[in-house]
Amino acid sequence: MDFNLSCPIPKSEYDKVLLAHGGGGTLSHHLLQKIFFSQFKNELLDVQHDGAMFEIDENKFAFTTDSYVVSPIFFPGGNIGELAVNGTVNDLAVCGAKPLFISAGFIIEEGFEIEELWKIVLSMKSAADKANVKIVTGDTKVVDKGKGDKLFINTSGIGLIEKDVNISPANCKAGDVILLNGKIAEHGIAIMSAREGLEFETEVISDTAPLNGLVDLILLTSKNVHVMRDPTRGGIASSLNEIASTAEVGILIDENKIPISEEVKGACEILGLDPLYIANEGKLLVFAAEEDSEKILNVMRSHEFGREAQIIGKVVADNPKSVVMKTLVGSTRIVDMISGEQLPRIC
Amino acid sequence: MKYIDEYRNSETAKFLAERIQKATSKSWNIMEVCGGQTHTILKYSIDELLPKEINLIHGPGCPVCVTPLEMIDKAIAIASRKDVIFASFGDMLRVPGSEIDLLTVKANGGDVRMVYSPLDAVKIAKQNPDKKVIFFAVGFETTAPANAMSVIEAKRLNLKNYSILCSHVLVPPAIEALLSSQNSLIQGFLAAGHVCTVMGYEEYIPLSEKYKVPIVVTGFEPIDILQGVYQCAKQLEEKKYEVKNQYSRAVRREGNLSAKKIIFEVFEVTDRKWRGIGNIPKSGYKVKAKYSMFDSEKIYDVGDIEVNESPVCIAGEILQGIKKPTECSAFGKECTPEHPLGAPMVSTEGACAAYFHYKKFDTAISEK
Structure with a gap:
């Protein structure tokens, strides 16, 4: 018997994800619109800001998440760790929110040097101190060698928006x-x-x-x-x-x-x-x-x-x-x- | 930044635009040969500064655009092999072959790498002795010395796993092909400064004399283009036809002799097919027989490749300057940089992509 799936895959010119789908340009935009926004659609997401903004008991909050996959993980002027803290802090800040709490998820490739991990954690701590936010929860996963690229970090953050601030x-x-x-x-x-x-x-x-x-x-x-x-x-x-x-x-x-x-x-x-x-x-x-x-x-x-x-x-x-x-x-x-x-x- | 800022100066631009205006009494069709110049013209809206009598025709000097479809399909076939690392300059990766492009080969698991220099590809070959490394040697005379150098370097290192897929094209035969065409509207040329940095400009003198056209060797900054247009328009008005060198800060009459020596050590002139234009005699380089162990075409038999160009794409007419991108029915509709039907929409130097990015659909932009 023939039947239709309730949600057919949206028509796309590509049947595989290309690197350009993550480049921040038109292809990324298409991927977001066609695959993610079309299904997750809601009034907060639809605003399409750097973070979601919502009210709980008359207090306004901003909530955001970002993953960091930069290679090399150490680069002139910084490393993946401080980037992960600053990036989420900044996404909250541009919503007009004061960043309060951050989560950190680590996906580590087997064989990664502990010393490098330590350096990254230290710079995350110092970045969090500088931005006056606390890293309050987190997660660690280790994947087989060759299944990751040294280290990926995801950070999410929540911030409080002052009553008279309205950024949109x-x-x-x-x-x-x-x-x-x-x-x-x-x-x-x-x-x-x-x-x-x-x-x-x-x-x-x-x-x-x-x-x-x-x-x-x-x-x-x-x-x-x-x-x-x-x-x-x-x-x-x-x-x-x-x-x-x-x-x-x-x-x-x-x-x-x-x-x-x-x-x-x-x-x-x-x-x-x-x-x-x-x-x-x-x-x-x-x-x-x-x-x-x-x-x-x-x-x-x-x-x-x-x-x-x-x-x-x-x-x-x-x-x-x-x-x-x-x-x-x-x-x-x-x-x-x-x-x-x-x-x-x-x- | 020296050699940049003074060539993007608005006062100088205004001054030159006025001189061009004063010097021009009737319509002239001037072709800028190189895609880099087309890019500058669109990026800085040079046409806004020029009198309407000056019609700039965009030439075929975009190596990505004129690389024949068969060659791209060949590259894709080689790059798809499991035992291969395929290295290329960045802007070749997105050029559509008959079915897919090299970035799709990469997404499908092929080892396709973007390099900034063919010598980086030689380095990859040295580091990966169990893989065969192929460099896609595309370009005009400009990239030929570095590509030839990579072969010499691979030989010096005694590498058995490095070869180049050579699809070099040459400017003067293309100019001659355009001039000898019945359809040609071109009355003057801005020759490509970088090509002449390597080759000099002596080979343009007989062309200028035979077809009675002024040729001005021109650079790539906005002021360069305006000076080039001025020198060309002035000659046209005075009924002169000479080869002039606007880009004298980089180009000598004889070119770069050491670079030329390296080119002719490795390459020899051959007939070459240009995408959108067709076969042009003696318009390319191929690897000499004595270096055939570094010639991917000799090493990999990928069989006869049948090609299908998009029937709506008018790349050929665009590359010959007969039509403007906006005259194509697919422009900005079926054909966009995300989904290009033809090569001029892919490379940032392609005329269609430049029109799409900077002018879009010829809607007037206003500043208020």
């Missing part, structure tokens, strides 16, 4: 200014240079950092912060595109205003990569009402993770759902959502 893409409107706390693409280039053994004259160091202190300061300074994002994989271009499309607004940025170091610029030139799409781990995008922009910029620059903050653009009514950039030579172009991983060019 829906609040974002034409006229808002967009601020960025510092130089882009440093984490991605640090990882790439460690992974590929690329050597540059000056070492590029990951920007991994907890952003909750900076966010606290910003939220104390202004009640007109509308959206915040930590642009990790996919870079600032992907985060800006996500906001433009969720909030149904246009975004105009100025290439001249985007902070970027000479070393990162040089590495991108050599590899043929666009820094707008390269990962960050300590960057913060803030969308706020124009009247508060100077105030926020000044307070950002007073913080150790915001010294090089800039106003990089604004929200506009034109070109809804797209990001447009004024280029260095004075023309304008679309900054698109990237489809998969950026692939270095042949020549």
